[in-house]
Amino acid sequence: MISLLLLWGAVASTILYIDPELLKDIILPGSYFPFLILLTISLWYTLAIFIRSAWKSFLMTLTMIMGIVLSMFHIMHVGLLVVILLTLATQSWYIYSSHEKINTINE
Numbered sequence: 001m002i003s004l005l006l007l008w009g010a011v012a013s014t015i016l017y018i019d020p021e022l023l024k025d026i027i028l029p030g031s032y033f034p035f036l037i038l039l040t041i042s043l044w045y046t047l048a049i050f051i052r053s054a055w056k057s058f059l060m061t062l063t064m065i066m067g068i069v070l071s072m073f074h075i076m077h078v079g080l081l082v083v084i085l086l087t088l089a090t091q092s093w094y095i096y097s098s099h100e101k102i103n104t105i106n107e
Contacts, residue, residue: 004049007042014038032072040065063088 014023014035027033040061047057067085070076 004042004045007038007045011035011038011042030073031069036065036069039068
């Protein structure tokens with residue numbers, strides 16, 4: 001749990017104390033690559049702890065980060081990103097709950 005707090009503390013300190021212009025053009029121009037890597041690791045680790053599945057948490061993190069990257073390059077609108085993520089979350093919950101019902105009926 002301490003490592004989780006340290007990761008999110010690093011994300012928060014990056015947002016609060018580091019000028020975005022310093023991170024903007026590292027490796028890929030306009031991508032804020034170091035911040036995105038830190039955010040990806042923090043999201044993945046958090047979801048892996050709560051979901052208890054590294055693969056599912058990786059897919060969810062990849063979906064969120066790709067949505068952020070697409071909206072950052074003005075390929076996708078932020079409102080559309082929110083709608084897509086909420087739709088994915090509700091569909092995942094529906095599939096998970098229906099799968100549990102099928103398992104209890106078969107037992």
